[in-house]
Amino acid sequence: MKKIEPATIWTSPVLYVEDELPNWEVVELRLGNRCTLQWAKSSEEACDRVRSQKGEFLAILMDIQLSGSALDGIQLTRALRGKEAVDKLPDFARELPRVTCPIFFVTAYGNLYSGPQLTDAGADGWMPKPVDFLKLVTLLSRANVMRTLETLMSPGLEPSRPRPAMRGVGRGGRGGRGEGPPRRTGKRRVSPSNKSHARRKGSKVPQPQPTR
Amino acid sequence: MPVVPTRVEAPGGGWAAVDRLLGDAARGLDPQELRVARLTAAFSIALSMWGPLFAVFYGLMGAFRLSLFVVLAVAVVGTSLIALRAGKRVLAGHQLLLGLLGVLLAIGAYTRGVFSPTLMWLPVLPVIALLLLGRRAALIWGAVPIAAVILFTVAAFMGIEGAGVFSGKHLIAYHAASLLSTVVLQASLALLFESAKAQMGEELAAQRDLVTRAEERSRMKSDFLASTSHELRTPLNTIINIPQGLLDILAAPRAVRCAGCSELFELEEAEAVPAQCPSCGGALALQPAPELEPATTSRLLRSVVTSGQHLLMVVNDILDYSRLEARGQVLARESTALEQVLQQLEGVIAPVAQRAGVGLVLQRDAAPTTQLSVDRVKLAQVLINLVSNAIKFSNGQGEVRVIASTFEEAGHGWVQLLVRDQGIGIAPENLSVIFEGFRQVDQGPSRKYGGTGLGLAISKRLVELHGGRLKVESALGRGSTFRVQLPITQSHSQRGTS
Structure with missing residues (x-):
């Protein structure tokens, strides 16, 4: 018998922009126990999700090929990062909230799209399909730590950042409930009770957990 | 796929006669060597034809000695063709120049040396040497005339003018003829340079064409790699990660x-709770x-099976295509009735059409007993591919019609299997690319329809392997029509009742 640390539940939802159901099923099965997942099937849906979440995601996982979408994953990323001229964008992709969370490409195109092309668009990394979930979980865990630190190190949240106050607004779609209460200090260390196995049930989303 | 020529043929059909003269020596030369051989032969022939004119001219003026020099020179120059045929291009070049130099100096010596207009031919020597033998030879053959001129000049200073065979009217005629021939000679050389330049331009254009084609091929190859990668990796994502996820839970x-x-x-594993x-x-x-909820589990497992089947299809497509590209496909032809082909098609494709919500009509305008000599499996593959494409691009609307008919062309009976849809159609500029391998009209990352883009390329090659034709016509937004045309077996060529 050995002591184990329960897996952390990530504080913010992860947005997966992906046109094909099987790929969504995979991510839902493999990541559903770690965080709230939101699925956007097209560039337009992705923009809706970003708006209703005020751009506050743990990370965005982005497919390049978005069948039937106005924008492909690269263009969408440029739009989210404010790197695309507004007049080139369809209406739904204009005036988006600032998206500062990491964006990771998850793509089935071998090396057709080179790294610089993706990082230029504003991506923080990319991984090929089939997805190596050990790697992806590591990436997302790191993003989670960074996000927690960020929250800890920014004092006086309420006045300087309007975010927490807006939290309740527009929680959209599937699993919009993943948000915790306003992260005031992040100091509350919560014992890892009821955390580990109960979460295993696929898409059963855990109740909001403050960061460790 | 376009055939890339491995050799640049030197353009210009006028060289055919020269090549015949060169015989075996012209074979297996690289373009540069071939050009030199042809030029050497051309100079040798041209000078041998010039020579007799002069011999006659001098003869008419009574200067038989000069005629004799010219005849000798023609003999030397003309026999350089023998060396050339033996493949000794350098020897032939020098022989030709030597003949020319000899006759010029001999005539010069007999027409008052440095005053002789014949010496105006001397600058031709280094030019010919440059064209036939290269720069070093040109230097040598440039030095020789200079030496000759110096020699004649020194001789003239010393009072030795050499004999003057011509005098009076003959001298005038001789001078005029020499000047005229020099003009003609210079003009011919200028023409020669001009045509060499034009030829170089053509070769450059051919090279550029090659480069463009190579670039096109390499672009197509990377497109192929991209779409193949996408088609292989997507199902693999499911096949690897769903079972792994289930295993993580179960184990x-x-x-x-x-x-x-x-x-x-x-x-x-077997530890009791302490x-x-x-x-x-x-x-x-x-x-x-x-x-694990059983419903979720079975849904996920079904997804794995579907992905596996899709993967198999993609792999089969790629293998089929490579085999056809490598010309390794052999047909197992057997005599087959048209009706049999249609029934087989209907059996496979009717459920697909139904599922897609697209009407399917099989119209039989040909006698059902019309006999075809085909590989039944391959023909079915072609037709299933065409009809399922038609269904795919119908977007759940309209109908797909298959019309079997016969027609006659140049005394031969043909069967036509036409597949018409009312789907999205193909833009005119894309009609030529759809039969190329690994191409989809909509290639970009926002493309709407999946697939390797190999189906039509495979179909076209299979139909052509049968001695048939696959044609397409289409209007954007109004659907596409594909026609498979196959020759009817000779022995059973009863006409259909269409």
């Missing part, structure tokens, strides 16, 4: 939690095992 180790300190412990928490001595409780 998760048991865990216990301490009621006192809330610590979590993982149990070894009585006490090692940290605080509190009571341990087994955590509930993760559950």
Whole structure:
């Protein structure tokens, strides 16, 4: 018998922009126990999700090929990062909230799209399909730590950042409930009770957990 | 796929006669060597034809000695063709120049040396040497005339003018003829340079064409790699990750939690739950095992199976295509009735059409007994591919019509299997690319329809392997029509009743 640390539940939802159901099923099965997942099937849906979440995601996982979408994953990323001229964008992709969370490409195109092309668009990394979930979980865990630190190190949240106050607004779609209460200090260390196995049930989303 | 020529043929059909003269010596030369050989032969022929004119001219003026020189020179120059045919291009070049130099100096010596207009031919020597033998030879053949001129000049200073065979009217005629021939000679050389330049331009254009084609091929190859990668990796994502995810849940180790300190412990495989928490001595409780809902599990497993089948299809397409590209495909032809082909098609494709919500009509305008000599499996593959494409691009609307008919062309009977849809159609500029391998009209990352883009390329090659034709016509937004045309077996060529 050995002591184990329960897996952390990530504080913010992860947005997966992906046109094909099987790929969504995979991510839902493999990541559903770690965080709230939101699925956007097209560039337009992705923009809706970003708006209703005020751009506050743990990370965005982005497919390049978005069948039937106005924008492909690269263009969408440029739009989210404010790197695309507004007049080139369809209406739904204009005036988006600032998206500062990491964006990771998850793509089935071998090396057709080179790294610089993706990082230029504003991506923080990319991984090929089939997805190596050990790697992806590591990436997302790191993003989670960074996000927690960020929250800890920014004092006086309420006045300087309007975010927490807006939290309740527009929680959209599937699993919009993943948000915790306003992260005031992040100091509350919560014992890892009821955390580990109960979460295993696929898409059963855990109740909001403050960061460790 | 376009055939890339491996050799640049030197353009210009006028060289055919020269090549015949060169015989075997012209074979297996690289373009540069061939050009030199042809030029050497051309100079040799041209000079041999010039020569007799002069011989006659001098003869008419009574200067038989000069005629004799010219005849000798023609003999030397003309026989350089023999060396050339033996493949000795350098020897032939020098021989030709030597003949020319000899006759010029001899005539010069007999027409008052440095005053002789014949010496105006001397600058031709280094030019010919440059064209036939290269720069070093040109230097030598440039030095020789200079030496000759110096010699004649020194001789003239010393009072030796050499004999003057011509005088009076003959001298005038001789001067005029020499000047005229020099003009003609210079003009011919200028023409020669001009045509060499034009030829070089053509070769450059051919090279550029090659480069463009190579670039096109390499772009197509990377397009292929991209779409193949996408088509292979997408199902693999499901095939690898769904079972792994299920396994993570099913084979998760048991865990216990301490009621006192809330610590979590993982149990070894067959380990019993210990009585006490090692940290605080509190009571341990087994955590509930993760559950899998049967409905979810079977949905996920079905997804794995579908992905596997899709992967198989993609792999088959790629293998089929490579085999056809490598010309390794052999047809197992057998005599088949048209009706049999249609029934087989209907059996496979009717459920697909139904599922897609697209009407399917098989119209038989040909006698059902019309005999075809085909590979039944391959023909079915072509037709299924065409009809399922038609269904795919119909977007669940309209109908797909298959019309079987016969027609006659140049005394031969043909069967035509036409597949018409009312789908999205193909833009005119894309009609030529759809039969190329690994191409989809909509290639970009926002493309709407999946697939390797190999189906039509495979179909076209298979139909052509049958001695048939695959044609397409289409209007954007109004659907596409594909026609498979196959020759009817000669022995059973009863006409259909169309």
